[in-house]
Amino acid sequence: RAGRRKTSPSAFLYFKIKTRSHLNLTLLVDFDRHVIKAKVELTVEALEDRFSALTLDTKDLKVISVSANGQSARFSLGPKHSFKGTPLDITLPFELSRGQHVIVEVTYETSPSASALQWLTPEQTAGKKQPYLFSQCQAHHCRSMVPCQDSPSIKHSYYAQVSVPKDLVAVMSAVRDGQEADPQDNNRIIYRFRQPVPMPSYLIAIVVGALESREIGPRSRVWSEKEFVDKAAFEFSETETMLKTAEGLAGPYVWGQYDILVLPPSFPYGGMENPCLTFATPTLSPSGCSLCQVIAHEISHSWTGNLVSNKTWEHFWLNEGHTVYLERMIGRSLEGEAFRQFKAIGGWKDLQDSVNTFGANNPLTNLIPRLQDVNPDEAFSSVPYEKGFALLYHLEELMGGPEVFMGFVKSYIQMFAYSSVTSEDWKSYLFTYFKDKVDVLNKVDWNAWMFTPGMPPVKYDTTLADACIALSQRWIKAKDQDLSSFQDHDVKVLSSHQLIEFLSLLLHEDPLPLTHVKKMQEVYDLNAFMNSEIRFRWLRLCVRCRWEEAVPMALKMATEQGRMKFTRPLFRYPTSLTQNLVTAMHPVTAALVAKDLKVDASQTSSL
Numbered sequence: 001r002a003g004r005r006k007t008s009p010s011a012f013l014y015f016k017i018k019t020r021s022h023l024n025l026t027l028l029v030d031f032d033r034h035v036i037k038a039k040v041e042l043t044v045e046a047l048e049d050r051f052s053a054l055t056l057d058t059k060d061l062k063v064i065s066v067s068a069n070g071q072s073a074r075f076s077l078g079p080k081h082s083f084k085g086t087p088l089d090i091t092l093p094f095e096l097s098r099g100q101h102v103i104v105e106v107t108y109e110t111s112p113s114a115s116a117l118q119w120l121t122p123e124q125t126a127g128k129k130q131p132y133l134f135s136q137c138q139a140h141h142c143r144s145m146v147p148c149q150d151s152p153s154i155k156h157s158y159y160a161q162v163s164v165p166k167d168l169v170a171v172m173s174a175v176r177d178g179q180e181a182d183p184q185d186n187n188r189i190i191y192r193f194r195q196p197v198p199m200p201s202y203l204i205a206i207v208v209g210a211l212e213s214r215e216i217g218p219r220s221r222v223w224s225e226k227e228f229v230d231k232a233a234f235e236f237s238e239t240e241t242m243l244k245t246a247e248g249l250a251g252p253y254v255w256g257q258y259d260i261l262v263l264p265p266s267f268p269y270g271g272m273e274n275p276c277l278t279f280a281t282p283t284l285s286p287s288g289c290s291l292c293q294v295i296a297h298e299i300s301h302s303w304t305g306n307l308v309s310n311k312t313w314e315h316f317w318l319n320e321g322h323t324v325y326l327e328r329m330i331g332r333s334l335e336g337e338a339f340r341q342f343k344a345i346g347g348w349k350d351l352q353d354s355v356n357t358f359g360a361n362n363p364l365t366n367l368i369p370r371l372q373d374v375n376p377d378e379a380f381s382s383v384p385y386e387k388g389f390a391l392l393y394h395l396e397e398l399m400g401g402p403e404v405f406m407g408f409v410k411s412y413i414q415m416f417a418y419s420s421v422t423s424e425d426w427k428s429y430l431f432t433y434f435k436d437k438v439d440v441l442n443k444v445d446w447n448a449w450m451f452t453p454g455m456p457p458v459k460y461d462t463t464l465a466d467a468c469i470a471l472s473q474r475w476i477k478a479k480d481q482d483l484s485s486f487q488d489h490d491v492k493v494l495s496s497h498q499l500i501e502f503l504s505l506l507l508h509e510d511p512l513p514l515t516h517v518k519k520m521q522e523v524y525d526l527n528a529f530m531n532s533e534i535r536f537r538w539l540r541l542c543v544r545c546r547w548e549e550a551v552p553m554a555l556k557m558a559t560e561q562g563r564m565k566f567t568r569p570l571f572r573y574p575t576s577l578t579q580n581l582v583t584a585m586h587p588v589t590a591a592l593v594a595k596d597l598k599v600d601a602s603q604t605s606s607l
């Protein structure tokens with residue numbers, strides 16, 4: 001739906017209208033040229049009489065032609081903005097009256113450097129024989145793949161047909177709707193997808209590669225290259241249990257299928273909540289379920305983020321704070337309240353890390369930051385996740401505990417399902433839902449929580465953290481002559497979650513002496529741990545105390561996988577780590593690592 005008022009560049013604009021539209025995509029994936037040749041038909045509804053001017057978001061797209069209801073339409077591309085891209089101004093060959101629909105068809109081609117897409121050569125895959133393509137559209141990259149109103153305030157259903165070389169498989173953030181030989185080219189195959197649930201453009205996702213899948217539940221398959229697929233099926237075997245637990249808390253799962261796709265190592269995130277098809281990092285651990293928390297998080301997004309979406313990126317905490325809250329409620333149902341409290345303590349440390357990195361007075365540490373002319377990729381941190389969770393936990397305590405507050409969260413989801421909301425919408429519904437406790441809500445310092453930088457005041461129960469605190473204190477206070485008192489048994493009695501917390505506690509203190517860290521390796525053999533959360537913290541601990549032997553291991557971890565949570569902090573260490581970045585980095589990771597290191601992006605981009 002579009003008003004006559006300027007409609008774009010729509011990202012970061014606040015659309016006052018609740019909008020649903022449909023996209024019909026025809027894509028041809030060209031691995032030789034690293035482009036997608038495409039056509040999109042957008043169904044647009046006029047909201048005003050005499051409507052004839054429509055603006056779409058694009059970024060680095062080659063627009064070939066535009067038509068409206070089959071008649072050719074005039075179009076022009078505006079000035080290019082560094083991260084918002086280029087507005088595509090379309091003049092319809094006729095005027096629409098309020099409520100009338102038009103199908104606008106844009107034929108275009110993506111750029112080989114489209115920021116949503118990473119093209120991998122066969123050598124960069126596990127199988128080494130076939131190329132691979134994956135997308136990551138959040139927050140504002142969809143426009144480099146599809147011309148559209150690329151704002152989370154707008155929701156689209158979509159249908160897609162994707163032509164790929166016949167040895168490859170395409171999957172999308174949608175329900176699979178069959179496949180057939182491409183009638184235009186007998187070396188290609190067309191995969192079809194339907195997504196009937198309206199969703200923001202940042203959730204459109206595609207992967208093409210030599211993929212295989214295994215069934216892991218009644219509505220779930222796991223997809224990856226064949227080298228990883230059985231391991232991944234084992235890793236994610238708890239998926240249906242988590243889905244059922246989430247439904248018990250938040251209401252029915254509306255997306256039909258819930259599949260997981262394990263990506264190549266350069267995927268920049270732990271997980272991405274693409275509907276029907278969660279994307280997951282391949283940084284799994286051999287012990288299984290190391291990504292349970294990531295999957296609980298992505299499953300939770302099926303309600304908070306994907307069904308109820310933030311209206312602009314300034315309200316991103318609505319997506320992430322509620323998702324962390326729901327993820328930890330799933331953890332509470334499966335592992336108990338002490339586990340939830342323990343995870344909240346870990347989250348509080350992640351928040352502290354982000355506040356330290358940005359600076360305690362940096363407005364980007366506000367729960368609701370101003371993002372006018374700020375690149376969302378650069379504003380991204382743990383703040384919306386963990387300050388958001390902390391606010392919800394604080395309200396939970398004030399309103400009567402987890403069961404009472406989960407009642408509110410479930411009702412909020414029902415109230416705003418299929419729409420996009422602001423923090424004001426959320427707050428106003430909170431006051432309506434708890435109408436008998438308005439006096440308590442009025443005592444909350446809303447301005448401090450929402451619009452003030454730095455750490456919030458919260459306290460969690462330390463039952464499961466006490467053992468980690470005690471062991472970390474022993475290491476911090478130990479003199480050289482005390483080092484012989486440490487034994488491998490110290491960590492054998494800790495769960496992997498507790499070992500992570502123990503290392504995090506040490507990272508929040510001054511660097512340990514090198515003698516201590518060497519002793520730690522001797523007694524605990526932490527170099528042998530493959531769990532990436534443990535390895536990441538351990539290697540930082542080593543590099544911080546300038547243990548030279550650890551530097552190549554840290555560099556290896558920073559480059560062999562590209563999850564930004566690990567790669568960016570590892571690169572922030574001594575300059576010896578920053579040389580020879582000869583790995584294939586995702587374009588967004590390359591840009592952000594370059595910014596962290598204050599070097600030119602050409603030094604970090606794919607070679």
Ligand SMILES: CC/C=C\C/C=C\C[C@@H](O)/C=C/C=C/C=C\[C@@H](O)CCCC(=O)O
Nearest residue numbers: 138139269270271313316376377379380565
């Ligand atoms: C205040 C910031 C506002 C908006 C930022 C929104 C998106 C920015 C962008 O860079 C994309 C982020 C995508 C995240 C995907 C998944 C995360 O949950 C992963 C978290 C880190 C990890 O576990 O690896």
Ligand SMILES: [Zn+2]
Nearest residue numbers: 297301320323
């Ligand atoms: Zn999330």
